[in-house]
Amino acid sequence: MRPARRTIRGVAMVRARPPRIGATTYRERTRRGDWDELSDVLPASYALATEAAGGVSMLLPPTAAQHAAAVLDGVDGLLLSGGADVDPARYGAPAHPETGSPRTDRDAWELALVEQALARDLPLLAVCRGMQVLNVALAGDLVQHLPDEGAGDVHRPVIGEHGRHRVDLAPASRLARIIGPQADVATYHHQAVRMLGKGLVACGWAADGIVEAVELTDRTWVLGVQWHPEAYEGHELFAAFVAACAESRARG
Numbered sequence: 129m130r131p132a133r134r135t136i137r138g139v140a141m142v143r144a145r146p147p148r149i150g151a152t153t154y155r156e157r158t159r160r161g162d163w164d165e166l167s168d169v170l171p172a173s174y175a176l177a178t179e180a181a182g183g184v185s186m187l188l189p190p191t192a193a194q195h196a197a198a199v200l201d202g203v204d205g206l207l208l209s210g211g212a213d214v215d216p217a218r219y220g221a222p223a224h225p226e227t228g229s230p231r232t233d234r235d236a237w238e239l240a241l242v243e244q245a246l247a248r249d250l251p252l253l254a255v256c257r258g259m260q261v262l263n264v265a266l267a268g269d270l271v272q273h274l275p276d277e278g279a280g281d282v283h284r285p286v287i288g289e290h291g292r293h294r295v296d297l298a299p300a301s302r303l304a305r306i307i308g309p310q311a312d313v314a315t316y317h318h319q320a321v322r323m324l325g326k327g328l329v330a331c332g333w334a335a336d337g338i339v340e341a342v343e344l345t346d347r348t349w350v351l352g353v354q355w356h357p358e359a360y361e362g363h364e365l366f367a368a369f370v371a372a373c374a375e376s377r378a379r380g
Contacts, residue, residue: 147183147373150203177358181366190233193240205251205373208258224272239265251349251372259352266325290314295340301331306368313355
């Protein structure tokens with residue numbers, strides 16, 4: 129007997145064990161009670177958004193790049209989370225004064241995960257920094273500081289707090305089919321995609337022309353968004369992602 133299905137905005141979702149979503153983490157010094165030490169952490173909003181969409185999160189802290197294939201054997205989809213700036217050396221550029229200190233361990237780990245995920249056509253959702261990692265993995269590059277490009281403060285209006293702005297989506301894109309032709313999004317970034325990586329197609333833009341969403345059309349389900357759907361109005365996107373992970377697992 130075939131598993132029952134339900135539909136979320138046109139996407140069939142298999143009712144089986146919850147899809148396991150591998151989510152990349154930050155590595156930061158954190159303080160907990162008497163302890164102040166290096167920790168692997170991720171804002172709970174990612175796991176909560178995944179759980180609300182019917183999946184479960186498996187945290188993937190930075191480790192040796194050669195373990196990426198083995199790690200992905202245990203998950204049904206990859207979620208690249210937000211965080212620190214990508215090292216400009218990864219796309220052949222000198223560091224801008226406003227670019228943060230490189231997190232070489234995380235860059236190497238996430239680039240390896242992207243390579244393996246794309247090779248096996250694993251569903252992939254790339255959020256904020258994650259979209260930039262995806263672009264760099266495909267030989268694209270980044271704007272290192274948006275004010276240098278004439279962009280205003282709409283993308284990071286208040287330090288330490290998500291702002292809001294509108295994104296317009298390409299009508300024929302997968303993303304528009306999921307969330308509609310426009311979205312009000314939670315934003316917090318000072319870098320952005322400049323030259324698109326190989327195979328990536330821009331499918332969302334802010335009013336100032338900054339690329340806010342991309343998709344990889346030669347894979348089954350790969351989307352990148354510059355905003356934070358885990359923090360605000362992201363249920364439909366997470367539901368579609370988790371559904372894609374369930375379908376991918378069902379196909380074997």
